[in-house]
Amino acid sequence: MHIQFLYYEDCLSHEEGLRRLREAMAIEGVQAPIEIVKVETEAQAEALRFVGSPTILINGVDIVPVSGEVRYRLTCRTYRLEDGRFSPLPSLEMIRAALQKAKA
Amino acid sequence: MIPLAIGAQAVPFALIGVDDKRHSLSDYADKPIVVVIFSCNHCPYVRAWEDRMVAIQSDYAPKGVQFLVINANDPVKYPEDDFPHMKQRAAEKGFNFPYLYDQTQEIARAYGATRTPEVFVFDSTRTLRYHGAIDDNYENPAAVKHHYLRDALDALLIGAQPPVTQTPPVGCTIKWRG
Numbered sequence: 001m002h003i004q005f006l007y008y009e010d011c012l013s014h015e016e017g018l019r020r021l022r023e024a025m026a027i028e029g030v031q032a033p034i035e036i037v038k039v040e041t042e043a044q045a046e047a048l049r050f051v052g053s054p055t056i057l058i059n060g061v062d063i064v065p066v067s068g069e070v071r072y073r074l075t076c077r078t079y080r081l082e083d084g085r086f087s088p089l090p091s092l093e094m095i096r097a098a099l100q101k102a103k104a
Numbered sequence: 105m106i107p108l109a110i111g112a113q114a115v116p117f118a119l120i121g122v123d124d125k126r127h128s129l130s131d132y133a134d135k136p137i138v139v140v141i142f143s144c145n146h147c148p149y150v151r152a153w154e155d156r157m158v159a160i161q162s163d164y165a166p167k168g169v170q171f172l173v174i175n176a177n178d179p180v181k182y183p184e185d186d187f188p189h190m191k192q193r194a195a196e197k198g199f200n201f202p203y204l205y206d207q208t209q210e211i212a213r214a215y216g217a218t219r220t221p222e223v224f225v226f227d228s229t230r231t232l233r234y235h236g237a238i239d240d241n242y243e244n245p246a247a248v249k250h251h252y253l254r255d256a257l258d259a260l261l262i263g264a265q266p267p268v269t270q271t272p273p274v275g276c277t278i279k280w281r282g
């Protein structure tokens with residue numbers, strides 16, 4: 001499994017996001033290296049199709065596919081949690097669900 | 105950028121609000137406490153906290169606490185932070201405070217604000233008494249352990265010193281022009 005963690009340093013929650021990803025991988029028994037990508041320029045954001053920090057890709061697929069108008073830029077990403085609340089991070093359960101889907 | 109120091113005086117401003125009226129700090133001279141919050145539309149931290157902003161304003165308005173919420177983000181880089189989108193967000197969320205547009209970014213710079221949301225609490229003499237985050241958990245309101253803003257307001261309303269006067273603001277960086 002190819003796991004990528006893309007982040008923009010100004011978004012303060014990326015360390016918690018990475019910790020959460022590692023926790024989800026441990027729970028799901030996924031043993032794979034995490035490719036950590038620091039996105040530092042708008043050009044890099046465009047090239048990587050980076051919609052915001054953090055973004056987690058599993059085998060190249062975003063764990064929360066983006067719909068509607070998409071902008072690639074250095075920004076913090078908004079996730080909609082299971083209960084409807086907004087968060088700068090995906091929940092542990094969202095990451096686990098994506099890992100389960102990739103394993104299936 | 106260096107933020108206003110605790111004990112500093114509020115910087116006066118007059119900014120257009122989503123109600124298309126100009127709001128000056130001096131318009132609220134009768135309020136015992138004014139809370140200036142730098143905010144915006146797009147930031148996930150703001151979105152996580154904005155229901156709490158509405159709730160806190162609602163809870164403390166009868167005690168004379170007035171929130172003034174200011175968006176200074178560059179709408180060229182972040183079109184969802186432009187004035188029409190501010191009006192839309194205020195209507196959607198039922199903002200119960202003026203939501204003001206700092207188009208020149210002069211006020212954000214004068215306050216030394218760097219993030220959204222970032223809170224500045226001023227007492228009746230418009231002296232800064234608390235600066236920082238709303239509370240200690242952006243993600244889960246039920247898991248908040250330290251209600252920094254509420255605690256500061258409670259203290260000031262009884263003439264006491266806020267138990268915590270400064271915390272690091274947690275949020276997105278303000279999007280400067282240029």
